[in-house]
Amino acid sequence: MSVHAVMLIILVICLLGGILSGLPISFVLIAVPFSIAVIGALFDVFDMAFLAAFPSRVFGILTNPVIISVPLFVLMGSLLERSDIAKKMMLTGGALFGKRRGGMAYAVIIVGALLAASTGVIAATVFMMGMIALPAMMKGNYSNRLSAGVICASGSLGQIIPPSILLILLTDQVSTAYQNGRRAAGEWAADPVSVGDLFAGAMLPGLLLVGLYLLYIFIVSFLRPESCPPIKVSQIEGIGDKLTFKNVVQSLLAPLMLIVLVLGSILAGVATPTESAALGAGGALLLVGLNRQEISKWVRGSYIAVGVSALVLLLLRLTGAMQISGDITLKLIVASVASLVLICGLLTVMYQELRYGDLFLVAKTTATMVASIFMIVIGAFMLSLVFRGLGGDEIVAEILTSLPGGAPTALFAVMVVVFFLGFILEYIEIIFIVVPIAGPPLMATGIDPVWFAILISLNLQMSFMTPPFGYSLFYLRSVAPPDLTTLDIYKSIIPFVIIQLIALGLVAAIPEIATWLPGVIYK
Amino acid sequence: MTEQKGVLSRITNGAASVAGTAIIALLVIQIIIVILRYIFSYGISWALDLLVYLFLVASLLPLPLVIWENHNVRVDIFYQSYRPPKKSLLDRFGLAFLLFPSTGYAAYISWGPMLNSWRLLESSPTLDGLPGYFLLKTILFTSFASLSLLSLVLAMKRRPWAYPDKCDEESS
Numbered sequence: 001m002s003v004h005a006v007m008l009i010i011l012v013i014c015l016l017g018g019i020l021s022g023l024p025i026s027f028v029l030i031a032v033p034f035s036i037a038v039i040g041a042l043f044d045v046f047d048m049a050f051l052a053a054f055p056s057r058v059f060g061i062l063t064n065p066v067i068i069s070v071p072l073f074v075l076m077g078s079l080l081e082r083s084d085i086a087k088k089m090m091l092t093g094g095a096l097f098g099k100r101r102g103g104m105a106y107a108v109i110i111v112g113a114l115l116a117a118s119t120g121v122i123a124a125t126v127f128m129m130g131m132i133a134l135p136a137m138m139k140g141n142y143s144n145r146l147s148a149g150v151i152c153a154s155g156s157l158g159q160i161i162p163p164s165i166l167l168i169l170l171t172d173q174v175s176t177a178y179q180n181g182r183r184a185a186g187e188w189a190a191d192p193v194s195v196g197d198l199f200a201g202a203m204l205p206g207l208l209l210v211g212l213y214l215l216y217i218f219i220v221s222f223l224r225p226e227s228c229p230p231i232k233v234s235q236i237e238g239i240g241d242k243l244t245f246k247n248v249v250q251s252l253l254a255p256l257m258l259i260v261l262v263l264g265s266i267l268a269g270v271a272t273p274t275e276s277a278a279l280g281a282g283g284a285l286l287l288v289g290l291n292r293q294e295i296s297k298w299v300r301g302s303y304i305a306v307g308v309s310a311l312v313l314l315l316l317r318l319t320g321a322m323q324i325s326g327d328i329t330l331k332l333i334v335a336s337v338a339s340l341v342l343i344c345g346l347l348t349v350m351y352q353e354l355r356y357g358d359l360f361l362v363a364k365t366t367a368t369m370v371a372s373i374f375m376i377v378i379g380a381f382m383l384s385l386v387f388r389g390l391g392g393d394e395i396v397a398e399i400l401t402s403l404p405g406g407a408p409t410a411l412f413a414v415m416v417v418v419f420f421l422g423f424i425l426e427y428i429e430i431i432f433i434v435v436p437i438a439g440p441p442l443m444a445t446g447i448d449p450v451w452f453a454i455l456i457s458l459n460l461q462m463s464f465m466t467p468p469f470g471y472s473l474f475y476l477r478s479v480a481p482p483d484l485t486t487l488d489i490y491k492s493i494i495p496f497v498i499i500q501l502i503a504l505g506l507v508a509a510i511p512e513i514a515t516w517l518p519g520v521i522y523k
Numbered sequence: 524m525t526e527q528k529g530v531l532s533r534i535t536n537g538a539a540s541v542a543g544t545a546i547i548a549l550l551v552i553q554i555i556i557v558i559l560r561y562i563f564s565y566g567i568s569w570a571l572d573l574l575v576y577l578f579l580v581a582s583l584l585p586l587p588l589v590i591w592e593n594h595n596v597r598v599d600i601f602y603q604s605y606r607p608p609k610k611s612l613l614d615r616f617g618l619a620f621l622l623f624p625s626t627g628y629a630a631y632i633s634w635g636p637m638l639n640s641w642r643l644l645e646s647s648p649t650l651d652g653l654p655g656y657f658l659l660k661t662i663l664f665t666s667f668a669s670l671s672l673l674s675l676v677l678a679m680k681r682r683p684w685a686y687p688d689k690c691d692e693e694s695s
Contacts, residue, residue, distance in 0.1 A: 022602020022610075023617040024595030031621030034628060055633040059663055065571055068578045071546055072553070271557070274574065278553035285550075313562055339558050346554065350547070364543030364585075371542070371585035372594050382625070424598060469598055 003045050004390045011036045011386070019424060026372075029379025029429065033386035040390070050389035057381045062374070065274070066172050066195060070373070072277035073163055075366045076262075077119035079284035080255070082362065083291045086115055086124065088251035090132045096248065098231040102221030104140065105150045105228055106214060108133050112154025113210045114252075116161035117259045118280075122464060123475050126155035130479035140231035144484050146220065149492035152472040153213060153499075156464040159427070160457055161206040162199035163262060163280075165373075166427050167457060168273065171195045173435040174453045181443025193449045195273045196266055198457075200518040201450040203267075205458060205507050212499045258283045267521060282346055288357065289349040299352060306345030309338035373428060380432035387437065397441040407445035411452070414438045415459055415504075422463025426471075430460060451507075454514035458504045465493045465500070531676065535588040542584040549577045568651035575647075579659050583666045590622075590673050593684040607686045619678035623671055630667035637664045 011033060018028035040046025061067060080086065093107035100106075108129055115125045129151045137147040159166045175193040182190035221228050262280040265271040271279070289295070289303050316335050353359035387393065400410040414434070421430050435456065443449060464472045467490045476489055507513045553574060559565040589595065602610065639645075640657035647653050677683040 018621075019598050020601065021613065022597050022599050022605070023613060023621070024597050026595060027617045027622045030629075031617075031625040034625040035621070038624075051628070052632060054629060055636055055660075055663065058629075059660065062579045062582060062663070063575050063659070065575060068549070068574055071578065071581055072550060075546060075550065271561075274553060275557045278550055278557065281550050282554050313558070317561055335562050339562060342558070343555065346551070350551070359547070360540075360543055363546040364539050367542035367546050367581045368539055368585040368588060368594060370582045371539075372589045372596065374582050375586060375589055376596065378629075382629075426596065469600070 003043075004392075005395065007036060007040055007045065008387070008390050008392050008395070011390070015383070016424070025426070025429065026375040026379045029376060030382045033383045037386045037389065046386075046389055050385055051382075054382060054385055057385070058378055061172070061377060061381075064172060065272075066168065069163075069195070069273040069277040070165055070168055071366055071370045072274060072281050073120065073165060073168070074369055075363065076277060076281040076284045077121035077124070078362050078366055079281065079288050079359075080119045080258075081121055081124040081128075082358070083284065083288040085251070085255055085287060085291075086111075086119065086128045087132060089114060089255060090128060092248055092251040094133060094136060094231070098136075098140075101225055101230055102217045102228040104133065104137050104142065104231050105146065105217045105221075108150050109154045109210060109213045109217065112151075112157050113161060113206075114255060114259070116157035116159075116164075116206075117263060118255045120158035120161070120164050122155055122158045122472060125158060126151060126472050126475035127479050129155055130476050134476075134480060134484075136231060138481070138484075141226075141229050143224075143227035144488050145492040146227050147492075148476060148480070148484060148489045149494075149496050150213070150217065152465055152470070152476055152489070152493050153496035155475070156461055156472045157206065157210065159461040159464060160202055160209060162202050163266070163273070163277070164202070164457075166431070166460060167198045167202055167453075168195055169377075169428065170431050170435070170453050170457060171198050173431055174198070174439065174449050174456075177435050177439025178443045178449040181440035184440060185444040185446070193453070196269060196521070197450050197518045198453050199263070199273075200267055200521050201454050201514045202457065203517055204513050205454050205503065208506065208513060209458075209500070209503045212503055213496070216495065216499055254287055258287075269521065285346070285349055285353065285359070288359075289352060292352070292357065294356075295352065299348065302345045302348050305341050306349070309341040309345070312338040313342065376426070376428050377432055380429055383433060384436050387433075393437050393440075396437050400438065400441045401445075407442065407447055410442060410445070411447060411455075411508075414442065415455060415508075418456060418459045419462065422460060423466050424469055425463070426469075427460040427463060430463070431456075448511060448515055450518055451511045451514045454507060455504065458500065458507060462497055462500050462504075465497055467493075531591060531673070535591040535673075539585040539588040542581045545577045545581040545584075549574060549581065552577070568649075569647075569653045572647045572649060572653040576653065576655075576659065579662065583662055586666050587669050587673055590670060590677070607682070610686050611682045611684075614683045615678045615680075618674040618683060622674040623678065626667050626674065627671040630664055630671055633660070633664040633667055637661055 014032045014036065015028060018032050019025055021028075034051075037046050037048065037051060041048045090107070090111050093111040094104055097103035097107040097110075112125060112129070115128075119125065134147055134151060138144065158164060171193060178193055179190050182188075217228070258280055261283060262276045265276045265279065266273055286303055286306055290300070295303075313335065316331060316338070319331075350359065400413065403409045403413060417438075418430055418434055421434065439452070442452060464470050467473055470493070473489050473493065477486055480489070552570075556567065556570045556574075559567070602613075605613070637657070637660040640660045643657075644654070645656040645660075647656050
């Protein structure tokens with residue numbers, strides 16, 4: 001065995017040990033590879049010149065236009081989280097479906113999917129469901145395991161259903177891996193993969209997963225009806241017996257419009273993800289503003305005017321864009337007035353929320369969250385540079401290409417590795433470490449990048465649900481009552497992980513589930 | 524020592540507040556750009572650069588606060604059972620022997636590219652891009668350097684961070 005191989009093994013062992021020791025993951029990711037590099041340099045087996053690319057790699061990701069949408073999507077999610085919209089949706093959903101067998105579980109899945117498409121914040125979704133749906137289900141004599149499992153699983157949907165931060169970060173890495181891989185295979189002009197491709201690719205697999213969850217509940221409600229009895233609306237705390245049409249429209253319409261606005265504009269190929277994210281965050285801010293009780297009639301009027309003028313602008317846009325330098329037409333005047341109203345209204349809601357709300361705190365927290373994501377990304381860059389410097393990528397490529405059975409086996413092997421890494425690592429590390437290393441050799445064999453990305457993200461979604469480091473399980477644990485034991489939560493997730501594996505298997509067997517929609521939309 | 528902590532708290536929090544402002548600016552400016560572009564077909568060549576600049580500020584400036592206030596992600600399956608003395612020992616080791624040298628080296632290798640950028644007064648590589656690219660590289664260098672310094676300062680404290688732990692009472 002060569003010195004390099006030995007050092008690679010030491011690197012991997014030290015990384016795992018460091019991460020398990022409880023030191024911050026970002027410290028371990030940046031410092032352990034660095035220390036190995038220094039030791040290697042002392043013994044003349046590592047060239048420190050490999051690390052010279054480090055600042056430009058970090059700078060490259062920080063100036064990458066694709067990634068700019070991340071803070072705006074995080075902001076949108078945090079705003080919606082504070083606007084009580086999620087809570088209202090859950091209450092309405094529970095009241096709508098609760099009366100039938102398994103109804104509350106259906107409500108959790110459907111609301112989980114809607115929240116995934118609007119906020120995508122897993123922690124917030126699981127917290128909210130743990131505090132509203134779980135007590136209602138426990139009071140209604142649902143089996144503990146079914147309730148906990150369905151909440152953790154539905155809460156994790158935000159990873160796969162677009163817009164998701166995971167898919168945005170994955171886009172950049174998969175696109176680079178694809179171009180490197182195709183270049184190695186002799187194809188020089190491979191098209192880059194866009195966020196829109198991945199969002200479109202994730203739609204059907206996401207819906208498939210939702211469908212499978214619903215099917216599972218349907219089967220359970222027949223086989224073991226006692227585990228998910230009907231629930232009286234009055235058992236759901238926070239909602240009266242009144243379930244009016246107006247209530248339903250109010251709590252579902254606003255978030256649905258946001259979803260259509262954001263996803264629609266990206267999937268239609270009209271707007272870039274950053275543009276859609278900004279519109280979504282603006283809309284979310286408006287909803288937060290409208291939700292505030294103590295605003296004057298004028299302020300409320302200006303908020304509604306923003307919505308109206310947005311609609312006017314949308315209609316004008318559908319009849320064709322205009323030139324600012326062209327003739328002054330009625331259309332141009334209307335558009336200018338509507339734009340002014342919209343911007344003034346947005347500035348008003350911003351002023352109101354900065355002055356009386358906690359918009360500034362939300363923005364600061366958003367920035368801090370993005371920074372801590374980047375701290376880990378920076379560490380992952382250091383790791384992949386050292387890994388490359390030790391010849392690790394060649395070794396991995398060699399192993400992958402020498403596996404019997406060719407590309408399918410290699411892909412399967414990568415999936416197994418990702419699955420097990422998911423037990424101890426977060427999705428960010430896995431994306432930035434595994435994809436650049438294992439991606440190019442796989443792409444060189446002609447594997448479709450969108451299909452590969454969707455398989456990875458379905459796989460990574462499981463990492464949120466697998467103990468000991470499944471974040472959804474953590475989140476639920478922290479809000480669940482003590483008589484729901486941790487072991488119960490761990491066991492509760494098993495059927496859903498199996499469903500997830502089935503979905504992964506289906507997408508692996510029928511790549512069209514992932515590749516059909518992007519092909520239709522973007523070709 | 525307490526006064527020093529006060530100063531550093533204020534600086535790290537201040538930097539994060541600037542980042543928060545950058546996020547709000549990012550939102551407003553992107554919406555204005557969308558309206559100009561899609562309604563009035565008016566594109567501004569440096570608009571994307573402006574967003575990139577704000578984004579870089581928003582994602583780098585809170586880094587010192589992440590370290591200072593311990594917003595670090597950990598796998599705490601064993602860590603959560605440690606008592607505060609053991610936690611602080613582990614953290615001080617990590618700060619002094621892991622984070623300090625590695626971010627110090629990152630600052631060291633960012634120094635050259637930054638100087639070069641200043642020498643050229645580099646502007647954004649996009650066509651008709653914004654000037655001031657060298658400032659972004661300065662922010663990158665400063666982030667690494669401040670992480671390195673902060674980790675040294677924290678490592679010198681007996682308790683780098685307050686550990687919200689029931690058994691912390693004996694540590695007075």
